[in-house]
Amino acid sequence: METTKDIFGLSRVIEPKTAVPVTAWRVDNHRDISSTECRITLERIHLERDCFQQLCSECSFDEEKIIAKILELISRRGKLHNPFTNTAGQFYGIIEEMGSGFARHSGYKIGQPVFCLTTMTAHPVFIQKIHKIDYNYGELTVTGYAIAFQGSPMTTIPESLQLNYTMATFDEAASLYSIYTIAKKGKRYLIVGKDLVSSITYVSAIRQAVGTDGYMTVILDEAGVGTLTPQQVKQELSRWTNTAYILNVDQPVQCADEVLEKEEQPYDVTINCEDVMGSEVLSVLLTRNKGQLYFTSIKNSYTQSILIAESMSKELDTYLLGQFILGYENYTLSLLLSISKDLDRINQLYDTQAISFRQAAKQAHAADLEKSGRIGDFVFSSPETKALVDEALNIAQYDCNIILQGETGVGKEKILDLIHKNSIRKNKPCIKINCATIQENLAESEFFGYEAGAFTGAQAHGKKGYFELANGGILFLDEVGTLSLNLQSKLLRVLQESQFYKVGGTTSVHINVRVICANNIPLRQLVEQGAFREDLYYRLNICTITVPPLRERREDIAALSISFLKSYCQQYNLDRELDVTALAALTGYSWPGNVRELENFIHRAVISVREHVITGEDIQEVLHENLYADLVIDLKRSVKYSASLNFEKIVEQQERQLIEYALKKFGTTRKAAEFLQISQPKLMRKKQKYGIETP
Numbered sequence: 001m002e003t004t005k006d007i008f009g010l011s012r013v014i015e016p017k018t019a020v021p022v023t024a025w026r027v028d029n030h031r032d033i034s035s036t037e038c039r040i041t042l043e044r045i046h047l048e049r050d051c052f053q054q055l056c057s058e059c060s061f062d063e064e065k066i067i068a069k070i071l072e073l074i075s076r077r078g079k080l081h082n083p084f085t086n087t088a089g090q091f092y093g094i095i096e097e098m099g100s101g102f103a104r105h106s107g108y109k110i111g112q113p114v115f116c117l118t119t120m121t122a123h124p125v126f127i128q129k130i131h132k133i134d135y136n137y138g139e140l141t142v143t144g145y146a147i148a149f150q151g152s153p154m155t156t157i158p159e160s161l162q163l164n165y166t167m168a169t170f171d172e173a174a175s176l177y178s179i180y181t182i183a184k185k186g187k188r189y190l191i192v193g194k195d196l197v198s199s200i201t202y203v204s205a206i207r208q209a210v211g212t213d214g215y216m217t218v219i220l221d222e223a224g225v226g227t228l229t230p231q232q233v234k235q236e237l238s239r240w241t242n243t244a245y246i247l248n249v250d251q252p253v254q255c256a257d258e259v260l261e262k263e264e265q266p267y268d269v270t271i272n273c274e275d276v277m278g279s280e281v282l283s284v285l286l287t288r289n290k291g292q293l294y295f296t297s298i299k300n301s302y303t304q305s306i307l308i309a310e311s312m313s314k315e316l317d318t319y320l321l322g323q324f325i326l327g328y329e330n331y332t333l334s335l336l337l338s339i340s341k342d343l344d345r346i347n348q349l350y351d352t353q354a355i356s357f358r359q360a361a362k363q364a365h366a367a368d369l370e371k372s373g374r375i376g377d378f379v380f381s382s383p384e385t386k387a388l389v390d391e392a393l394n395i396a397q398y399d400c401n402i403i404l405q406g407e408t409g410v411g412k413e414k415i416l417d418l419i420h421k422n423s424i425r426k427n428k429p430c431i432k433i434n435c436a437t438i439q440e441n442l443a444e445s446e447f448f449g450y451e452a453g454a455f456t457g458a459q460a461h462g463k464k465g466y467f468e469l470a471n472g473g474i475l476f477l478d479e480v481g482t483l484s485l486n487l488q489s490k491l492l493r494v495l496q497e498s499q500f501y502k503v504g505g506t507t508s509v510h511i512n513v514r515v516i517c518a519n520n521i522p523l524r525q526l527v528e529q530g531a532f533r534e535d536l537y538y539r540l541n542i543c544t545i546t547v548p549p550l551r552e553r554r555e556d557i558a559a560l561s562i563s564f565l566k567s568y569c570q571q572y573n574l575d576r577e578l579d580v581t582a583l584a585a586l587t588g589y590s591w592p593g594n595v596r597e598l599e600n601f602i603h604r605a606v607i608s609v610r611e612h613v614i615t616g617e618d619i620q621e622v623l624h625e626n627l628y629a630d631l632v633i634d635l636k637r638s639v640k641y642s643a644s645l646n647f648e649k650i651v652e653q654q655e656r657q658l659i660e661y662a663l664k665k666f667g668t669t670r671k672a673a674e675f676l677q678i679s680q681p682k683l684m685r686k687k688q689k690y691g692i693e694t695p
Contacts, residue, residue: 006036007036007149007150007151008020008021008122008149008150008151008152009021009027009037009122009123009124009147009149011034012027012028012029012078012124012147013027013028014026014027014028014078020122021079021121021122021123021124022119022121022122023121025077026076026077026078027077027078027079027124028078028124029074029078029079029124029125029126029147030124031126031145033097033098033099033102033147034099035099035100035101035102036099036101036102036105036149036150037098037099037102037147037148037149037150038095038097038098038099038102038106038108038147038148038149038152039095039096039097039098039145039146039147039148040091040093040094040095040096040114040116040145040146040147040148041093041094041095041096041144041145042091042092042093042125042127042142042143042144042145042146043092043093043094043113043141043142044091044092044093044139044140044141044142044163044167045080045089045090045091045092045120045139045140045142046089046090046091046092046137046138046139046167046168046170046171047088047089047138047139047140048085048087048088048089048138048171049138049171049194049195049275050085050087050275050383051082051085051087051088051089051138052089052138053138053383054082054085054382054383054384055069055070055082056135063133066133067130067133070127070130070140071127071130074125074126074127078124078125079120079121079122079123079124079125080120080121080125080127081120081121085383086121087119087121088119088120088121089119089120089138089171090115090116090117090118090119090120090167090170090171091115091116091120091123091125091146092113092114092115092116092157092163092167093113093114093145093146094111094112094113094114095108095109095110095111095112095113095114096110096145097110098110101150102148102149102150105150106150106154108154112156113156113157114148114154114155114156115154115155115156115157115166115167115170116146116148116152116153116154117152117153117154117155117170117329118148118152118153120146122152123146123147123148123149123152124146124147125144125145125146125147126144126145126146127142127143127144128142128143128144129142129143129144130142131143134164136164136350137164137165137167137168137197138168139163139164139167139168153329155329155333157333158333158337160337160340161333161336161337161340162340162343162344162347164347165197165336165343165346165347166333166336168197168198169197169198169201169332169335169336170329170332171198172198172201172202172273172296174321174328175271175273175294175296175321176201176202176205176328176331176332176335177205177328177331177332178294178321179202179205179206179271179294179321180205180206180208180209180331180335181209182292182294183205183206183209183210183214183269184209184210185210185211185213185214186210186213186214187210187214187215187268187269188214188215188217188265188266188267188268188269189206189214189215189216189217189267189268189269189270189271190217190218190219190267190269190270190271190283190286190287191203191216191217191218191219191270191271191273192219192249192270192271192272192273192274192279192282192283193218193219193220193224193273193274194220194221194224194273194274194275195220195224196220196224196225196228196233196236196237196346197343197346198273199218199220199237199273200236200237200240200339200342200343200346201335201336201339202271202273203216203218203240203241204240204335204338204339205335207240208335208338215242216240216241216242216243217241217242217243217244217245217259217263217267218237218240218241218243218244218245219244219245219247219249219255219259219282220233220237220244220245220246220247221246221247221248221249221250221274221276221279222246222247222248222249223276224274225246228349228350230246232349233246234246236346236349239342243262243263245258245259247259249274249276249278249279249282250276250277250278251278252278252279252281252282252285253281253285255278255282256282256285256286259286260286265288266285266286266287266288266291267286267287267288267291268287268288268291268292269287269291269292269293269294270283270286270287270291270292270293270294271294271296272293272294272295272296272305273296275297277386280295280302280304280305280308281305281308283295283305284305284308284309284312284314284316287314287316289314289315289316290315290316290317291316291317292316292317292318292319293305293309293316293317293318293319294318294319294320294321295318295319295320295321296321297320297321302318302320305318306318379556379559379560379563380553380556380559380560381555381556381558381559382553382554382555382556383555384548384552384553384555385548385553385555385556388415388545388547388548389418391545392415392418392419392422392545393418393422395419395543395545396418396419396420396422396423397422397423397424398543399423399424399425399514400514400542400543401495401514401515401516401517401539401540401541401542401543402419402516402517402540402542402543402544402545403516403517403518403519403523403540403541403543403544403545404416404516404517404518404544404545404547405518405519405522405523405544405545405546405547406518406520406546406547406548406549407520407549407594408520408593408594408596409593409594409595409596409597410547410548410549410550410594410595411547411594411595412478412518412547413432413476413478413518415545415547416430416432416474416476416516416518417430419474419516420473420474423474423514425472425473425474425514428472428473428474429469429470429472429473429474430470430473430474430476431466431469431470431473431474431475431476432476432478433466433475433476433477433478434478434479435477435478435479435480435481435482435483436478436479436482438483440484440487443483443484443487444487444490444503445463445465445503446465446466447465447466447467447487447490447491448465448467448468448490448494448500448501448502448503448509449462449463449464449465449467449468449502449503449509450462450463450465450502450503450504450505451502451503451504451505453504454502454503454504454505455503455504458504462502465502467494467500467509467511467513468509468511470511470513471511471512471513472512472513473513473514474513474514474515474516475513475514475515475516476516476517476518477515477516477517477518478517478518478519479518479519479520480517480518480519480523480540481519481521481523481526481531481532485531485533488532488533488536489533489536491536492533492535492536492539494511495515495536495539495540496539498510498511498512498513499511515540517540523537523540523541524537549591549594550591550594550595550598551590551591554587557583557586557587557591557598558583558586558587560595560598560599561578561583561586561598561602562578564598564599564602564603565577565578565602565606565614568602568603568606569606572606572607574606575612576606576609576612576613576614577612577613577614578613578614579613579614579615579616581615581616581617581619582614582615582616582618582619584616585616585619585620585623586598586619589623590667601622601623604622605618605619605622608622609622652690655686655690656690656692658676659672659676659683659686659687659690659692660692662675662676662683663687663692669683669684669687
């Protein structure tokens with residue numbers, strides 16, 4: 001019987017054992033290699049754009065935090081694999097050691113520099129140190145090693161090519177080769193690019209196939225210009241294209257109108273390389289009927305574009321590119337060699353920019369403030385929340401029970417509303433119950449209702465319970481983990497049999513209810529503690545949706561803040577706005593109370609700040625006003641209720657509050673120590689003495 005040959009790392013998988021390295025949660029990244037493996041000393045890593053942007057956003061563009069986050073991911077997973085974007089990148093390094101089978105199969109030599117073409121989600125990696133981040137290309141200069149396998153496709157890079165644009169281009173290599181093979185003369189081509197260099201490589205691939213017999217347009221989103229100015233990007237693109245546009249792709253209809261006003265007709269072939277919301281709509285709008293629409297990745301909303309075209313009665317040939325094609329690396333290197341002088345010139349342009357990355361990030365952040373998704377009153381901007389919304393909309397179609405998991409205040413009820421409005425029960429009631437507020441002795445009658453005269457004090461005509469009120473619709477049980485084991489047993493029976501008896505009743509009541517539960521403590525944890533029935537957990541856990549805390553989707557903070565600000569300004573008939581420094585301060589805070597805390601904070605800021613523009617200083621003042629109030633021990637209060645004072649106790653209380661304040665204000669022990677003008681080791685000793693947790 002033939003078995004799967006382990007030439008792509010199956011033996012390295014730790015969790016789950018049934019997975020392959022690409023999909024595994026964790027892999028073994030030890031240095032020792034087998035016969036079919038190779039260890040490569042890492043020099044450079046190229047991160048896919050969505051992975052790099054997500055890391056930057058999550059870490060508020062703080063380089064130390066970005067580096068720490070990447071190292072933490074690798075430490076936890078044994079490979080570089082961003083769980084939010086499900087992507088990573090590719091690596092370049094020098095072969096340090098080869099197994100005998102690998103050496104026979106590959107033809108490479110020890111000491112030879114190689115570029116691995118496979119995603120890093122498939123390779124065990126260890127990084128000792130990240131020395132530098134190239135923000136224009138999303139690349140890391142590192143010290144460490146990676147494990148490649150006999151089945152891992154690799155190539156060498158000519159010395160005349162610079163690593164940064166070569167590695168970035170190989171991120172698109174398979175799609176480039178496909179576009180080159182299908183390009184035909186006499187067509188109008190539109191590239192919805194994601195950045196300057198990749199847009200140029202796509203134009204070059206088409207030009208190689210059609211020469212000058214083709215009309216070329218590039219559209220870049222405003223966020224895609226990087227650290228260059230829009231004018232610089234347009235000037236560079238003018239060397240390659242007939243026309244070029246820098247637009248807000250998040251507003252696709254307006255973008256399409258602006259382009260068509262100048263171009264007068266749509267395009268025969270559109271290539272969508274961008275993955276921001278709106279790019280799929282723009283691509284459909286600007287492609288002529290019976291034209292060709294290519295997507296370089298399924299993440300570019302390929303499936304959504306088909307539905308959009310159908311809704312417009314537009315017939316399009318839609319294709320998904322990006323699959324592995326044997327030998328495509330030879331074409332890619334040939335293409336890069338033909339335009340290397342131009343790409344070298346762009347590198348010089350990047351190098352001479354006076355704009356620092358943080359300044360550019362703030363400018364891009366300010367430009368993106370209005371680029372928030374909105375479904376009903378559900379506002380978001382981050383890829384994490386976009387994925388969450390997509391998951392909720394998908395599950396809404398299936399009439400199954402759901403567990404909503406997440407910390408207090410993350411917006412679980414917003415997800416519930418989204419599911420209800422997009423489910424087959426949207427025209428039926430959605431009854432929302434907070435289980436933590438139900439008294440144990442009344443719980444059964446509240447859930448199942450009671451018949452007339454069932455007990456002393458019962459209503460004369462009886463009462464319907466929550467299940468009966470929700471019949472045909474959805475019953476939402478918030479904090480379901482607080483229910484007693486006795487009531488959990490009865491809840492399980494109702495879910496199994498879809499019927500129950502009212503208190504004091506003798507006739508069963510049949511119901512058809514979809515149950516959605518929420519809890520801020522994971523129910524699986526409560527099951528392990530014996531506080532929640534395992535059989536009920538499995539009955540409820542058909543699908544679980546985990547709503548991440550706000551600190552893990554920081555791109556949402558600006559969009560939510562602006563939305564809350566508009567709402568409260570409208571309520572109080574005020575005119576306020578948040579400047580860039582205010583948004584930076586809001587984004588940098590951890591928000592332990594999540595969205596609920598953010599909304600309450602914006603409400604307070606609208607009332608507290610009297611100027612038209614709310615600044616970062618205003619935010620910090622409102623944010624820390626309670627901390628300032630509690631910073632100094634109130635001796636008057638102590639004297640009032642005591643004839644004497646305990647000197648040592650008061651000094652310790654004051655010490656503790658000062659350290660807690662400094663840590664909350666600055667976030668790290670180093671900065672807190674600097675603020676208090678004491679050494680970091682001394683602060684650490686005090687912190688340990690008083691059992692203070694770092695916020």
